[in-house]
Amino acid sequence: MNAVLRQAVIKAHGQLERRTAAYLGERRVRVSCGKGCFACCSAWVVVGLAEAEYLREALEASQPEVLARVEAEGPKRLRRLAQQKNRPDFPTLYFLEDNPCPLLTPEGACSAHAYRPLACRGVLTNLSPRYCAPGVVPGLRGREKDTYLGQLEPWHGPEHYLKLPWQLSERTAQKLWATEQQVRGFTVIGELVGLMYLLGQPDFRAALQNGLAATLKVLRGRRLLGGQFGFWAG
Template sequence: MNPVEAHWLALEAGLADYLSRKGVVPSCRAGCFACCFGLVTLSRLEGEALLPHLTEAQRARLREEGPKRLALLKEGKDDPRFPSRFFRERRPCPLLEGGLCGVYPFRPLACRGLLTAGDPAFCQPEAQAPEGHFLQTPWRMAHRRMEALWEEEGQRYGFVVIGELAGLLYLLLEGLPETREEVEGLLEAMGVLGGRWGFQVVEYPLP
């Protein structure tokens, strides 16, 4: 099993155990996809694990949407309101198909950790979700898995790349350069490196 997929399954098992022990029943259901309008980030290692499971149609949508997402990121990566502005624009994830995630068994950790037990209507972009609407412990559990993957990616490549889902998958489909300097140069030339919401390239091990 791919080590990234092992993290996906381990998080699912951990979430199921936590929710069962706490008696919490998420209200998230198939066909409820407001969260699929949000800004999702992942690392290269997780993106590479997702690529083999993409259909040709999904790859084509990523090649169409990826440059658009990168252009949006270039314009808004320093804007503290960028994620909420992006969310309200209702730009669906290119992997969303008929109201369902087209890669559900292989969806990123960030998607797995976003859960609510509240009214799904509050997940809509125009809604004012009450404090605590999204469950904090599942999100922290997912983030710990992300950090573990970042470390594994750093050990494998010597650096970590973290960025917006569609933009990063597009770049992986096109082929990322091999060295950290080349990756940074590419992202900088595209105007999406750094800032508050732009791509991050982190040297490993940390200085």
């Protein structure tokens, strides 16, 4: 991985952590997220190329068994994306299916927590973790729904997640993508596990070395480009 981009990823992660900690301290908000709480790890996570490279490097160096799970899962996600990238409900449908991230340990902890991407770092709540499970909030009725809604504050959203950390993670990711475009000349944005898998494929690695046009050709050949939720490169 390019050393400049590696430092850019590390810097972005640190900035988000510090800003989030400052916000929680000012608000006196204590998050309920913790080890063994992993419902959000069934979400469809979108990252830029640099973060996928950074995470893959970490797994290659210290957790090859976890990387093997990523390699096994990646093709499945890419095939599904190629088929359903135009479905407007695709991310919601995927989350409701409760597909666990291959980075999870059997105990429900993130095996790459220190290297997790910005999209994961921005998902925090101070309400009960039970609300994070796929399908729970849409399924609330009657008194349970009233209890849930009564706990929401203006600084929540979407749903019971903390709004500012979510927004900070998105803005920080966008800045990181812009940095990569300046350093590499382009970036690729797509689903985390699928992108990590592609980084292990010879044709994709060679395309990255040959520039944007070659990279677009490989992604187009795999039917991953475009659509509402497909990969983007530029």
